[in-house]
Amino acid sequence: MDHLPLFARLHGQPCLVVGGGNVAARKARALLRAGGKVALRAPRFTAAVRSLATEPGVELKPGHFVAGDVVGFTLVIAATDDDEVNRSVAQAARAQHKLCNVVDDGDASSFIMPAIVDRSPLLIAIASGGHAPVLARRIKTVLERQLPARLGDIARLLGRFRGAARERFPDLKRRRYFWERLLDSNALAAVANGTGGDDDGDAIVAKALENPEAAPEGIAYLVGAGPGDPELLTLKAQRLLADADVVLYDRLVNPALLDHARRDAEFVDVGKRAAGPTTPQTAINALLVKHVSAGKRVVRLKGGDPFIFGRGGEELRALEDAGLPVKVVPGITAAQGCAAAVGLPLTERGVATAVTLATAHGAADAAPELDWDALCAPQQTVVFYMGVGTLPAIRRNLLQRLPATTAIVIVERGTTPEQRVHRTDLAGLDALIRKKTVAAPALVFVSTATGSPAGKANVA
Numbered sequence: 001m002d003h004l005p006l007f008a009r010l011h012g013q014p015c016l017v018v019g020g021g022n023v024a025a026r027k028a029r030a031l032l033r034a035g036g037k038v039a040l041r042a043p044r045f046t047a048a049v050r051s052l053a054t055e056p057g058v059e060l061k062p063g064h065f066v067a068g069d070v071v072g073f074t075l076v077i078a079a080t081d082d083d084e085v086n087r088s089v090a091q092a093a094r095a096q097h098k099l100c101n102v103v104d105d106g107d108a109s110s111f112i113m114p115a116i117v118d119r120s121p122l123l124i125a126i127a128s129g130g131h132a133p134v135l136a137r138r139i140k141t142v143l144e145r146q147l148p149a150r151l152g153d154i155a156r157l158l159g160r161f162r163g164a165a166r167e168r169f170p171d172l173k174r175r176r177y178f179w180e181r182l183l184d185s186n187a188l189a190a191v192a193n194g195t196g197g198d199d200d201g202d203a204i205v206a207k208a209l210e211n212p213e214a215a216p217e218g219i220a221y222l223v224g225a226g227p228g229d230p231e232l233l234t235l236k237a238q239r240l241l242a243d244a245d246v247v248l249y250d251r252l253v254n255p256a257l258l259d260h261a262r263r264d265a266e267f268v269d270v271g272k273r274a275a276g277p278t279t280p281q282t283a284i285n286a287l288l289v290k291h292v293s294a295g296k297r298v299v300r301l302k303g304g305d306p307f308i309f310g311r312g313g314e315e316l317r318a319l320e321d322a323g324l325p326v327k328v329v330p331g332i333t334a335a336q337g338c339a340a341a342v343g344l345p346l347t348e349r350g351v352a353t354a355v356t357l358a359t360a361h362g363a364a365d366a367a368p369e370l371d372w373d374a375l376c377a378p379q380q381t382v383v384f385y386m387g388v389g390t391l392p393a394i395r396r397n398l399l400q401r402l403p404a405t406t407a408i409v410i411v412e413r414g415t416t417p418e419q420r421v422h423r424t425d426l427a428g429l430d431a432l433i434r435k436k437t438v439a440a441p442a443l444v445f446v447s448t449a450t451g452s453p454a455g456k457a458n459v460a
């Protein structure tokens, strides 16, 4: 081992950063985050450093470095772009027995600055001893992605109960078993993954201390999988998939996403198809209740966002009615994904001041039950989901209220390699309908901005 990893307590400690550029600012910021008081020494300072100087605990010391500058400081960092200056800083620090880091010069440094994953009070430091800083940063990125943002809350929560656990389990082995079982529990994972407050966590630990042998509780996560591009999955969704015992997934979910789950997880296709085999919603609700009741960690992976035309509300209620824990993880809805994919702002200053997501689900000739007058109000973008079959009704209702030149954009399989875009207007929509050119899944974007004072349609 070339270095001994240590975590230094810098609260209120005077630290010197020699340098006035952006690297110096970055180092100073790291020291400030750890509670240090920072003086920066350089003949000139960049705007980044000057703006840092407005923060409490920062002092700028204009002028060239001289050896005596290190006196009175606990720790010194040399962050200039002049090797000679950096070396003289290291020499002065060594002479005064100060800890010193020279940026990008491991040999001249008595300590190195690791890459940090900060889930305070939990800290992970990664260092390559100066051999491969890019590799260290890679590892940091992987850990950042995998570790819940609220892990620090969990560490604090466990800290609050250390005394109580010691009292309850005086035997160290028994106590360790208790903590390990708690850390593996779905209930605690839900706190780490969720948005609940400290009270949730406290109640969970208190309950576990009371009844440590209680059977493990299952949990369901209703997770949005996004519109199709596997990279539009959220970090939280990825983590939950990797942890799931059971994955119930929809037809619209990109199969590539299932690779995030464990191979030994149970996969259940509960896809609902407009034609062909279908799993009724009641059966999906029952499956969710069954697996969660059996103590399983269940991910219900749904296309787009679970709460936008995804029947997520029904699944949430079914689980809540059964008294089972459930959390919802949002996803990028098709309207956002498709709009971004074709460069179509859903709102635009002075052009589209509102956006409406509407379901056009229904029989081909029947007008979907919508408030068409409201949808045709000026200066808005309307996005119809599930509207391929009802295009004739959409066109008819819109034409009764909007000019035939109203711009229409239809996006099929948006964000996927099979994406197709049809740009037309209300008059031209007729030809698309007659030729049956549009295939599901698709979204119909309509801008009512035509004829607005801005005189411009944002979907054109």
Ligand SMILES: C[S@@+](CC[C@H](N)C(=O)[O-])C[C@H]1O[C@@H](n2cnc3c(N)ncnc32)[C@H](O)[C@@H]1O
Binding pocket: 227, 228, 252, 302, 303, 304, 305, 306, 307, 308, 309, 310, 332, 333, 334, 335, 338, 384, 385, 386, 387, 411, 412, 413, 414, 415, 416, 440, 441, 442, 443
């Ligand atoms: C049952 S809804 C589910 C919506 C989903 N929960 C969401 O937030 O996007 C299915 C409809 O979403 C739309 N849709 C979903 N993914 C799409 C995609 N990649 N491209 C275009 N439309 C899509 C289509 O209108 C499809 O008929």
